[in-house]
Amino acid sequence: MPLNSVYGADQKGGMPQLDPTSFNSQIFWLVIIFSFLFILINYIFLPKISGIKRNREDLINYNLNVAKENNIKIEKVNKEITRLLEESRAQSEMMIKECQDKNSKFFNEEVQKVVKELHQKEKVLLSNLQIMEDQVKKDIIKYSKDLVVEIYKQILSKNTDIKSSDFKQIEIKNDRKSFS
Numbered sequence: 556m557p558l559n560s561v562y563g564a565d566q567k568g569g570m571p572q573l574d575p576t577s578f579n580s581q582i583f584w585l586v587i588i589f590s591f592l593f594i595l596i597n598y599i600f601l602p603k604i605s606g607i608k609r610n611r612e613d614l615i616n617y618n619l620n621v622a623k624e625n626n627i628k629i630e631k632v633n634k635e636i637t638r639l640l641e642e643s644r645a646q647s648e649m650m651i652k653e654c655q656d657k658n659s660k661f662f663n664e665e666v667q668k669v670v671k672e673l674h675q676k677e678k679v680l681l682s683n684l685q686i687m688e689d690q691v692k693k694d695i696i697k698y699s700k701d702l703v704v705e706i707y708k709q710i711l712s713k714n715t716d717i718k719s720s721d722f723k724q725i726e727i728k729n730d731r732k733s734f735s
Contacts (some may be wrong), residue, residue, distance in 0.1 A: 571577060691698075 572581070
């Protein structure tokens with residue numbers, strides 16, 4: 556019989572979850588578990604998650620504000636750097652122009668000095684040249700006598716003395732031509 560009683564119990568209800576006699580205990584545990592889970596989630600996990608979310612949003616907003624402030628500071632610094640560069644460029648151009656003007660003036664003064672010196676040297680050389688030319692014109696007869704003697708010796712291949720009296724006649728003729 557024990558075998559029948561075992562088989563008979565199985566045939567009684569079918570699925571035990573759907574047995575109406577166990578509904579009360581199932582509903583009780585369902586309410587307790589869901590209440591516990593609702594309280595646990597609603598009062599413990601959700602506040603922590605909300606706090607983490609709020610902290611993240613606050614941190615993001617803080618970092619965005621800091622980034623905006625830094626961008627504003629960077630823009631100010633860039634404007635200041637640009638202004639300083641423009642001022643420096645203008646000053647350097649002015650200094651370069653002043654140096655060029657100063658050097659140009661100095662160069663022109665030095666050129667004028669050199670030109671004056673050259674004119675003075677030119678005058679001295681021209682006067683010396685004129686004196687030498689006058690001297691050569693004066694002594695041309697003497698030079699020509701020496702030259703004629705030398706040419707005469709080379710042409711005749713003789714070493715004979717030419718008298719200066721021979722040249723006096725030439726001198727007199729030349730002097731007459733120069734006066735006329």
